[in-house]
Amino acid sequence: MRTTSLVQLAALAALSSVSTAALACPDLAMVPGGLVVQVTDGDTVVLDDGRVVRMIGTQAPKLPLGREGYESWPLAPEAKLALETILLNKPVQLGYGGERVDRYDRQLAHVFVDSADGPAWAQQAMVAQGLARVYSFPDNRQCLDLLFAAEGRARLSGLGIWRDPYYSVRAADVPGELLARAGHYELVEGRILLAEERGGRIYLNFGRFWKQDFTAVIEAPARRLFVAAGIDPMVLDGALVRIRGWVDDRDGPRIEITHPEQLEVLAIR
Incomplete structure (x- = not known):
């Protein structure tokens, strides 16, 4: 009972702190969503008209389902x-900022719920309490900042997942540990030794x-997409x-970068 209470209180506190998010992220196409009748996991809900909404921009810890x-x-x-809290x-509103439906026929939307201070952003509330991390796609990149x-x-x-070693930020210079995480979504930090182009690809070698x-x-x-964003990985x-x-494991551990938001520059040199 104590754990449940603390989780619910944290969710409500996080929700109250993001009630202006709809104003801060104005580039979404907002539409009525309906009533949330089921929460499948920490990033997926079901509406009263039967639509399943995958809360785009985040990845919460997964259940077997x-x-x-x-x-x-x-x-x-x-x-x-x-997320149930x-x-x-x-009742919720849906905000679309890219592709609207995935191959599983789920809605890909940002979800807003009415609060005393105005629409509150569910994705940001989950991330703010450490129960989801940022997870983006090349065709859905709005509001990520x-x-x-x-x-x-x-x-x-050190909130939520960030105090659990399962979600630790990995070191790029320990390839053996990264190989052990093949098939997992990870955050990896390190210094790029060499950026080079071969066969139309850019390789960032650590x-x-x-x-x-x-x-x-x-x-x-x-x-x-990097060019369109004015970013040149070759200068890194x-x-x-x-x-x-x-x-994945292809000649050592690697991550494919499909859009610029997967790469955060922490320091130039």
């Missing part, structure tokens, strides 16, 4: 409970042995960066 052999991520029940049985700011505060304060060390790869479509030699994405 009937998947055989799938282990619950740490703090997944707490994330679900927090924020949204369950409440606000979410990154909330995530940074939660991480520095070590001298490219078949063993961590590498971030920017394919041609992603590079066009020596920069301290944080990269987020799914770790």
Whole structure:
């Protein structure tokens, strides 16, 4: 009972602090959503008309949800409970900033709930209490600066997932540990040793042995997004960066960067 109470109080406190988010992120197409009748997990809800909404821009700890052999991520029940406190049985508005429907026919939207101070942003409330992290796509990139700011505060304060080693920011110069996280979504920090272009791709190398060390790869479509954003990854030699994405194992651990928001420059040199 005590854990439940603390999670609910944290959710309500986070919600009260983001009631002006709708004004701060004006580039969304807002539409009525309806009533939230079910919370599936910490980033997915069901509306009274049957639509499933995947709360775009965030990733909460995952529950098995009937998947055989799938282990619950740490703090997944707490994330679900927090989102229930924020949204369950409440009318919401949906804000669209990119692709609106995914291949599973889920709505891809930012979710706002009415509060005493105006519309409050559910995604930011979850990130602010450390029960979700920023998770973006090349076709859905609106409002991310606000979410990154909330995530940074939660991480520095050690809230929620940020006090659990499962979600620790990984070191780029320990490739063995990164290989052990292949198939996982990770935040990785390190200094880029060399940025180079080969075969139309940009490779951000974090070590001298490219078949063993961590590498971030920017394919041609992603590079066009970098150009449109006025960012040149080729000038990042020596920069301290944080990269987020799914770790795979191709000649050592690597992450494919599909859009600029996956790459945060922390220091140039």
